[in-house]
Amino acid sequence: MKFISPKVDYAFKKIFGSNQSQQILISFLNAIIYDGENIIQSLTIQNPYNPGQVESLKDSYLDIRATLSDNSIVIIEMQVSRMQAFDKRVDYNLCKTYANQLEKGELYFLLNPVIAVTITDFKMLDELPEAINKFVFKEEKKNVAYIGKNLKLIFVELPKFQKKLEDLQSLIDKWIFFLKETAKLDIIPESLGEVPEIERALNIANRANYSREELEEFDKRAMMLQDERGKINYAKEEGRAEGRAEGKAEGRAEGRAEGKAEVVMLLVNQRFGEVDQDISNQISNLKSENLESLVKALFDFNSLADLLSWLENL
Template sequence: MKSKYVNPFTDFGFKKLFGEEANKHLLIDFLNQLLPPQHQIHDLFYKKTEQLGSRELDRKAIFDLYCESQEGHKFIVELQKAKQNFFKDRSVFYATFPIREQAERGEWNYQLQPVYCIALLDFVFEETYSERYLQQVQLRNEVCEVFYDKLTFIFIEMPRFKKKLDELNSHFDKWLYFIKHLENFDDIPQNLRESIFEQAFAVAEIACFNSQQLEEYENSLKYYRDLKNVIDTAASEAEERGIGIGVEIGKEQEKHQRIQIALQQGVLTPSQIASLFDVDEQLVLSLKQDI
């Protein structure tokens, strides 16, 4: 049976809910659950998601969502569907763009506006016994005092969020439950019958899409499912080959073998595989010749 509502972990679904001007009140409400009182958002505007380096040859960054509040605070909001090597490094790299764009010509006192990098993850960083699904990271000194409070990373590991409908104790809990289970809802649960969620359900209803939106969503959903299949299969086959936990093998060699497994499946293009594993496409093409 086809779903009534979009999968919010697809690019289309995520941006439909949180990336359209008409629905920005949904993003504001969600972000305000994560922000301290002094940084609550009253209004925001979306900024260009493709950020270029300061020189022509510098690497660019493409964010899922990039916005700025009425007060000038910067927010990068990312949906990460698959675990990537050096994801934390990439998050720090991305944070440099909203910092650098604040530089002013001429005399400047270097005062910066707060920057938040918020990532909704469809995976866990590390397989541990921790049940903590929300991580907020700031620069701290050796005695764990906040050294700098204008740069904050917030990571939400959705697989760790396991609360049931009758265990939702906060508005933030309800948002996470909504996001995690949206695709499986047939009707709006009583616990989510609040104005903001009723509006979100209305935005997410597939029956309301026009033909172009429906085609875009179906393509986005297919890519999401193919990606998950590649990841699951590559992980399973890698374990069978003895790659991974408890095996003394270089990380680069492990990555190369996972790339080759993904290539053998023939589901994703070399360009998509390069993006998934955060490597240059030429490396993927080179590994393809060795299969």
């Protein structure tokens, strides 16, 4: 038995955001938001997964949106790679979801709470050792919670979770293990199968239940994510190698910049096709720190226009 990784957008959306995922998503959110308590009884998944629409999904992240029975809104995002200003994007999505509930002239009491659940495949909050961290508004000195409890941020950092299969106890443990390790499993472990919703999620993740076309799409997306990560690491190593070959401090800096610029151009050309010489020259002339910023920002660009805007505002 082989399983696809829930960290890839295609699988994540199908497991947690399809029409048959309601109970799966309820169990997952009760674990992550309410520490395993059975608080959420029902929800409605907005814009559920549709195989015919997978081309519109973004390669590095996606959102699932659900409305709970008390009309609270939950948005879920999986982010597999670091990117520039990611924290600001999380804040923006939370605030945008809250504000967009009202049309012009509507009254504020119609606003419902919004919870943003962000899952990262990298460490984001280095000063906090826990895998799950939750944030609300509080008074800065006295740590008293703000009277309005309408906005909440929850972060799940997968690399911080180090428990083995035999160590899993809580519903929280089992869901995080599912997200992080499913692709490495070859059977449904007994401890995970004890939770009906996780067993159902694993069955959805079973490669045997996908058509050849779906598997090809999944493998293509998984490979894209691996390639992006590999190219970032290659850029770093290439820059170091070029720098070492120069010998002197100035030579090392120039060598790293040239190596990074070449790899960044490979990334740009692969993402947007062959770009013209003017754009190539602009990128080649960027400083080393700007090249690193561009590599991170590329994950969030949807078109060549986004790249041009980034270069103009540099």
